[in-house]
Amino acid sequence: xxxxxxxxxxxxxxxxxxxxxxxxxxxxxxxxxxxxxxxxxxxxxxxxxxxxxxxxxxxxxxxxxxxxxxxxxxxxxxxxxxxxxxxxxxxxxxxxxxxxxxxxxxxxxxxxxxxxxxxxxxxxxxxxxxxxxxxxxxxxxxxxxxxxxxxxxxxxxxxxxxxxxxxxxxxxxxxxxxxxxxxxxxxxxxxxxxxxxxxxxxxxxxxxxxxxxxxxxxxxxxxxxxxxxxxxxxxxxxxxxxxxxxxxxxxxxxxxxxxxxxxxxxxxxxxxxxxxxxxxxxxxxxxxxxxxxxxxxxxxxxxxxxxxxxxxxxxxxxxxxxxxxxxxxx
Numbered sequence: 001x002x003x004x005x006x007x008x009x010x011x012x013x014x015x016x017x018x019x020x021x022x023x024x025x026x027x028x029x030x031x032x033x034x035x036x037x038x039x040x041x042x043x044x045x046x047x048x049x050x051x052x053x054x055x056x057x058x059x060x061x062x063x064x065x066x067x068x069x070x071x072x073x074x075x076x077x078x079x080x081x082x083x084x085x086x087x088x089x090x091x092x093x094x095x096x097x098x099x100x101x102x103x104x105x106x107x108x109x110x111x112x113x114x115x116x117x118x119x120x121x122x123x124x125x126x127x128x129x130x131x132x133x134x135x136x137x138x139x140x141x142x143x144x145x146x147x148x149x150x151x152x153x154x155x156x157x158x159x160x161x162x163x164x165x166x167x168x169x170x171x172x173x174x175x176x177x178x179x180x181x182x183x184x185x186x187x188x189x190x191x192x193x194x195x196x197x198x199x200x201x202x203x204x205x206x207x208x209x210x211x212x213x214x215x216x217x218x219x220x221x222x223x224x225x226x227x228x229x230x231x232x233x234x235x236x237x238x239x240x241x242x243x244x245x246x247x248x249x250x251x252x253x254x255x256x257x258x259x260x261x262x263x264x265x266x267x268x269x270x271x272x273x274x275x276x277x278x279x280x281x282x283x284x285x286x287x288x289x290x291x292x293x294x295x296x297x298x299x300x301x302x303x304x305x306x307x308x309x310x311x312x313x314x315x316x317x318x319x320x321x322x323x324x325x326x327x328x329x330x
Contacts, residue, residue, distance in 0.1 A: 035207045054161070092270060
C-alpha cells in the first residue's frame with residue numbers, strides 16, 4: 001500500500017506557500033523592501049521545487065505519453081483561462097500566444113521537457129550526466145533563440161537542478177545530519193538571504209540584476225558580468241536550497257495533509273492574487289504587509305481544501321476518467 005511521505009508533503013506545502021507570497025511581493029516590486037524579499041526568496045524556492053520534481057521522477061525509464069495528459073493539456077487549459085481572465089478583468093498577464101507561458105505556467109512546460117529528456121541521461125554515469133546538464137545550462141545563455149517561447153531558456157537554465165534531484169539519494173538520508181550541521185545550514189541560509197535582501201534594497205539596478213540572475217527569462221546580455229552573475233546565482237541557489245531542506249519538519253503537522261494538493265495552489269493562485277492586489281491598492285506600510293500575509297495564507301489553505309480541489313481537478317484534467325483524477329497527487 002502506498003503511503004504518503006510527511007517530509008515531502010510538508011516541503012511542498014511550505015514551498016507553494018512561498019510561491020504565493022513571492023507573487024504578491026512581485027506585484028509591489030517598485031517598493032525596495034518588497035523586491036528585497038522577492039529576490040531573497042527566489043534564490044531558493046524554484047530550485048528546491050525543481051530538485052524535488054527531479055527526485056520524484058526517478059522511476060521514469062522512457063518518455064511517457066501520459067505526461068502529455070498530465071502536463072501539456074493542463075498547460076493549454078491554464079493558458080486559455082489566463083487569457084480569458086485578463087480580457088474580462090483587465091488583470092493579469094494573459095498572452096494570445098499559447099506557446100509563450102503566462103506567469104507560473106512555464107513550469108508545466110519545463111517539467112514536460114525535463115521528463116522527456118531525462119531517460120536519455122539514464123545510461124550515463126551520474127557525474128557525467130550532471131556535468132552535461134550544467135554545460136547545457138551554461139551554453140543555452142548564448143543561444144539568442146532561447147527565451148520565453150516554450151520556456152526554452154528556463155528549461156535549460158534549471159535543468160542541472162532537475163538532474164541533481166533525479167540522481168539524489170533518499171531525501172531522508174540527505175537531511176539526516178548531526179545537529180551542528182543543521183545549525184550551520186541554518187546560519188548559512190539566512191545569512192545568504194539577508195545578503196541578497198540588503199543588496200537589493202541598497203540599489204535598484206543591482207536588484208534588477210539579481211532578479212534576472214535567479215529567475216531569468218532570456219540568455220546573457222552583452223555585458224560579460226551577466227554571464228558570471230547568472231552562473232554564480234545558479235550555484236548559490238543550489239547551496240541555499242540544500243540548506244533549506246534541513247528546516248522542514250519530518251513528522252506530520254497540521255498542514256501535512258495539504259501538501260497533497262500543492263499543484264492546484266500553484267496553478268490557480270494568481271486568479272485570486274490579482275483581485276486582492278487590485279482591491280488593496282498602492283503600497284501602504286504595514287497595511288500592505290498584513291494583506292499580503294493574510295492573502296497568502298488564505299489562498300494557500302483555500303486552494304488546498306478537498307472540496308475545491310475536486311472541482312479544480314475536473315477543470316485541469318477534463319479528459320481523464322474520475323477514478324484516475326482521484327489518484328492524481330502532487
